[in-house]
Amino acid sequence: MPKGIQRSPEEFKVQQLRIAQAAAELIFQNGFNETSVQEIASAAGIGKSTFYEFFSSKDEVILLLLDEPLAEVRRKAETIAGESWTAWERITRILHMHLEILLRDKAFIFRLFFEFQRLPLAVQAQHEVKRKAYQDLLVRLFEEGIREKHIRPIDSDILMKSLLSILSSVVMTSRPSNTPAGMLDTALDIIYVGIQS
Numbered sequence: 001m002p003k004g005i006q007r008s009p010e011e012f013k014v015q016q017l018r019i020a021q022a023a024a025e026l027i028f029q030n031g032f033n034e035t036s037v038q039e040i041a042s043a044a045g046i047g048k049s050t051f052y053e054f055f056s057s058k059d060e061v062i063l064l065l066l067d068e069p070l071a072e073v074r075r076k077a078e079t080i081a082g083e084s085w086t087a088w089e090r091i092t093r094i095l096h097m098h099l100e101i102l103l104r105d106k107a108f109i110f111r112l113f114f115e116f117q118r119l120p121l122a123v124q125a126q127h128e129v130k131r132k133a134y135q136d137l138l139v140r141l142f143e144e145g146i147r148e149k150h151i152r153p154i155d156s157d158i159l160m161k162s163l164l165s166i167l168s169s170v171v172m173t174s175r176p177s178n179t180p181a182g183m184l185d186t187a188l189d190i191i192y193v194g195i196q197s
Helices: 009-030 037-044 048-054 059-081 087-104 106-116 121-148 156-172 180-195
Strands: none
Touching (some): 009 048, 087 106, 087 156, 087 180, 121 156, 156 180
């Protein structure tokens, strides 16, 4: 699109994602630090200056690719959190939804996260703010469960981190004892039996 012509937000996002997908293939093949903006632009079929119309830096490409699935998880989690089930039932539904999204893009997300950990801490912090918003939603549900007396008073932050660690383990295990959803259900049952009042 020639300079000076306004893109709609939807057109901008579609083009951003197209460039980011082209970048991801190169980054996974060659490494983040070894991939240049010029190489990304060439792979996306655009000029280097056009790249900078969509991203201020190469770091933003990784952030966008990680933010997209996180935004989907958070959006769906907020919908589930507003339903009328008990707090624990909502937490369980959110974690199963999160598991489905991780499994859908399993290799892609975990390779992205590896590259993300190589970014400068200041850049990582931009993504952490969004991830914390999702984690805070889970903590609020745990605290609601404590008030409802379905969950005994415990450190909600540690519980949240434990459950998210279980999600990663279920997805990445090399020795599955069941389907990922089945393993998650078993882990949640163990935790809930141990924390119910």
